[in-house]
Amino acid sequence: MRLQQLSTGELRRQLAGAGLWIRTGPFSHRVQSRIPFVMEGLAELYGQFEVSGADEAFADFHVAVNPPASLRRWLRPQAAFSFDGVQPFKPLPRDQAFPMLEWGLNWCVSTQAHQYLIIHAAVVEKNGQAAILPAPPGSGKSTLTAGLVLSGWRLLSDELALVDRKTGLIQPLPRPVSLKNKSIEVMRRFAPEVFINRPSHDTVKGTVAHMRPPDDSVRRQHEPARPGWVIFPRWEAGAPVALTPRSRAQTFMFLAQNAFNYSHLGADGFRVGTALIDRTTCYDFHYSQLHEAVAAFDRLADSTRPD
Amino acid sequence: MSLSRDLLVRTLRTPDAISGYALRDWDILVRQARAAGLLARLGHRLREQGLSEAIPMQARWHFEAAETLAAKQYTAVCWELKQIRAALAGFDSPLIVLKGAAYVAARLPAAAGRLFNDIDILVPRDALPRVETSLMLAGWHATGLSEYDKRYYRRWMHEIPPMRHVRRETVIDVHHAILPDTARYHPDSAKLRARAVAVEDMPGIQVLAAEDRILHSATHLFHDGELPHGLRDLTDLDLLLREAAADNDFWPRLIARADELQLGRSLFYALRYVRHFLATPVPDKVMTAVDAFSPGRATLALMDGIFTRVLAPDHASSADLLTPAARLAAFVRAHWLRMPPHLLIPHLARKAVVREGKT
Numbered sequence: 090m091r092l093q094q095l096s097t098g099e100l101r102r103q104l105a106g107a108g109l110w111i112r113t114g115p116f117s118h119r120v121q122s123r124i125p126f127v128m129e130g131l132a133e134l135y136g137q138f139e140v141s142g143a144d145e146a147f148a149d150f151h152v153a154v155n156p157p158a159s160l161r162r163w164l165r166p167q168a169a170f171s172f173d174g175v176q177p178f179k180p181l182p183r184d185q186a187f188p189m190l191e192w193g194l195n196w197c198v199s200t201q202a203h204q205y206l207i208i209h210a211a212v213v214e215k216n217g218q219a220a221i222l223p224a225p226p227g228s229g230k231s232t233l234t235a236g237l238v239l240s241g242w243r244l245l246s247d248e249l250a251l252v253d254r255k256t257g258l259i260q261p262l263p264r265p266v267s268l269k270n271k272s273i274e275v276m277r278r279f280a281p282e283v284f285i286n287r288p289s290h291d292t293v294k295g296t297v298a299h300m301r302p303p304d305d306s307v308r309r310q311h312e313p314a315r316p317g318w319v320i321f322p323r324w325e326a327g328a329p330v331a332l333t334p335r336s337r338a339q340t341f342m343f344l345a346q347n348a349f350n351y352s353h354l355g356a357d358g359f360r361v362g363t364a365l366i367d368r369t370t371c372y373d374f375h376y377s378q379l380h381e382a383v384a385a386f387d388r389l390a391d392s393t394r395p396d
Numbered sequence: 397m398s399l400s401r402d403l404l405v406r407t408l409r410t411p412d413a414i415s416g417y418a419l420r421d422w423d424i425l426v427r428q429a430r431a432a433g434l435l436a437r438l439g440h441r442l443r444e445q446g447l448s449e450a451i452p453m454q455a456r457w458h459f460e461a462a463e464t465l466a467a468k469q470y471t472a473v474c475w476e477l478k479q480i481r482a483a484l485a486g487f488d489s490p491l492i493v494l495k496g497a498a499y500v501a502a503r504l505p506a507a508a509g510r511l512f513n514d515i516d517i518l519v520p521r522d523a524l525p526r527v528e529t530s531l532m533l534a535g536w537h538a539t540g541l542s543e544y545d546k547r548y549y550r551r552w553m554h555e556i557p558p559m560r561h562v563r564r565e566t567v568i569d570v571h572h573a574i575l576p577d578t579a580r581y582h583p584d585s586a587k588l589r590a591r592a593v594a595v596e597d598m599p600g601i602q603v604l605a606a607e608d609r610i611l612h613s614a615t616h617l618f619h620d621g622e623l624p625h626g627l628r629d630l631t632d633l634d635l636l637l638r639e640a641a642a643d644n645d646f647w648p649r650l651i652a653r654a655d656e657l658q659l660g661r662s663l664f665y666a667l668r669y670v671r672h673f674l675a676t677p678v679p680d681k682v683m684t685a686v687d688a689f690s691p692g693r694a695t696l697a698l699m700d701g702i703f704t705r706v707l708a709p710d711h712a713s714s715a716d717l718l719t720p721a722a723r724l725a726a727f728v729r730a731h732w733l734r735m736p737p738h739l740l741i742p743h744l745a746r747k748a749v750v751r752e753g754k755t
Contacts, residue, residue: 173430
């Protein structure tokens with residue numbers, strides 16, 4: 090059953106009660122919340138995700154976003170995220186309740202799922218090859234990811250590249266794409282038909298909104314992809330598109346530093362990381378116009394199409 | 397299900413039972429084990445017993461991921477001990493390691509699948525200033541405690557404020573005794589140091605003798621107010637006892653040593669609750685002997701009410717209506733044992749005010 094098949098009343102009842110069971114990629118969650126914004130965000134962005142199944146008695150992550158039990162709530166409404174009774178972060182203004190759920194779910198994965206080498210990067214796929222896009226905030230990674238997945242690339246993740254330690258393949262986790270500040274408007278202009286939810290203002294990342302993942306990416310969320318490229322995007326006003334080869338050694342060092350759990354895996358982190366670099370080509374990528382960037386990625390995917 | 401409250405404890409006692417668990421039970425088991433800091437240890441136990449295949453696919457990765465982390469911490473602790481040893485190279489006396497890091501150094505079964513927060517070391521009190529300076533030169537610095545907390549540590553505690561390494565972020569607790577100066581009992585640290593033993597492959601590093609390790613673990617558990625990992629510490633004790641009991645005259649030695657160090661009461665509680673929770677094979681005649689250290693009947697009934705609750709996993713599924721009261725009682729009791737009333741009351745009052753101010 091998919092979330093969109095639940096009536097609003099049923100969704101509210103489950104969220105306020107024992108929690109909504111929902112699967113994203115390889116993980117199952119039980120999400121509990123009495124905050125309307127959280128229900129609204131789930132209804133708008135997670136319609137295609139599986140909400141009940143044979144495994145329903147078990148959930149990997151039991152999470153909740155609820156008003157904190159403090160006096161502050163009478164002064165200023167807040168929301169607190171908890172992972173099975175433990176609050177890893179300070180409460181945030183109620184207006185940020187939905188992004189807080191997203192950040193909380195990312196936190197659960199990045200602190201627990203050590204069966205993967207987890208790199209802070211977006212991943213998109215075309216013709217069976219995955220492009221890993223690591224980049225510091227502000228590099229235009231999310232905008233580029235959103236543009237690509239609205240142009241025929243499959244979304245694997247906008248935030249967490251999950252490298253399966255046994256197979257070396259990338260495991261999809263196609264949750265909503267987080268858009269910040271100007272990129273919200275850029276995406277609305279790029280694809281007027283796209284659904285982006287109500288923005289939350291004044292978060293630590295500025296204004297944040299989430300884009301609904303493409304149906305096809307969600308349908309194929311159990312289909313891993315072979316890593317093909319590691320591409321460092323950089324948005325620069327007025328710059329022409331340029332794809333330039335990049336040192337593998339440097340790329341490895343960057344990935345190791347930007348992995349959430351590289352040091353937790355010990356020697357195996359090195360093995361998985363170097364195996365990943367060995368099977369990919371590495372590039373730096375500069376762009377200013379999103380459609381030009383998408384065209385450049387399409388050319389790259391077509392030129393290295395496996396037979 | 398009413399049986400789920402002590403699911404983790406029952407599983408630790410009889411791992412075979414997992415073959416009858418439904419997916420719903422695994423949901424609770426994984427959560428209780430994570431809350432208790434025992435995911436990796438339980439995973440290890442199940443693997444040791446050849447039961448890994450009986451874990452359903454959905455739950456399996458939780459154990460494997462925790463064991464991955466534990467394995468990495470094991471290696472990290474070994475390496476960190478060498479760094480600490482090197483930082484303290486100027487000292488003639490050996491470096492004595494306590495608790496979890498000691499189990500790793502001595503390669504005890506209690507090291508398997510154990511997760512760490514810090515490394516505890518024991519040094520003579522008069523060496524403290526030099527030890528602290530040497531560790532600072534090697535990159536460890538006092539953690540961001542309030543001035544009050546720092547003063548409190550230095551004046552009343554048996555350890556200095558925890559020191560965190562600037563780059564690796566590892567934390568060392570430097571102790572000069574195993575209980576605060578202000579506590580009711582004063583085990584003589586010199587006696588502990590005198591019987592410390594060397595470990596293989598780690599020159600200059602020593603651990604406490606088997607009985608002392610157990611007594612220290614017990615003392616720590618039954619004098620600590622917060623007990624976030626009470627059950628994990630109890631499984632440490634269970635593993636330490638099972639390993640040490642292989643020695644012929646271990647039990648009489650343990651009892652005599654507890655008496656000598658004034659730690660009989662802690663030993664009594666330790667043996668009572670490892671038996672209760674984990675069915676540790678403590679001979680009946682040992683139980684009879686440690687009865688001499690038991691509190692009165694009324695106190696014991698109260699302690700049972702407290703400890704059977706606070707030593708359970710800190711998870712909603714393990715709690716009952718009295719659990720919050722039991723946790724508060726354990727907190728107050730621990731402080732009561734650690735400080736005389738004229739120090740305790742202002743300290744708790746201050747803590748209460750500061751805590752209110754934070755929320």
